[in-house]
Amino acid sequence: MNYWLMKTEPDVFSWDDLVKKKKAPWDGVRNYQARNFMRDQFRLGDQVLFYHSSCAEPGIVGVAEVVREAYPDPTALDPKSDYYDPSSAKAGESRWVMVDVAPVRKFRNLADLSAIRNTKGLQAMPLLQKGQRLSIQPVTAREFKLITETWA
DNA sequence: GCCAACGTTGGC
């Protein structure tokens, strides 16, 4: 069982959107490191901290779960998609993958970024490191437990 | 809107 943190802009795709859809493909990842995590390490049942970024209250909203392992992200081949990738299209094959996730539970309180930063035991999280922009990050079992115990 | 940090691109 692995633990992850996945960032999303709530204006684009929020926790409530996921709840409404019950299950959704995590498309649009266009970073190799993030892709490789999904492709090589994401397993069914892995637990995901669902993080809202670039918004008024950045933080972890709840826990989601991987319900389908990596498969090709077709938006890379769709010229009308915001996530269109010309070089994938040129190759005739998407070089990007996605997984499907489903909601598990929403936290009672938002685990906001400043609170996470001030919690002993979470300070090593990549999320908090200066200049860290990676949209999919590994989380340790210890960090996951601490976060869910504190905010769930 | 600002801007630091980072990843990618492309000419050489």
Place this chain on the structure above:
DNA sequence: GCCAACGTTGGC
């Protein structure tokens, strides 16, 4: 392979 230019991320 280098590296400057450019685009993006994301907190503030």
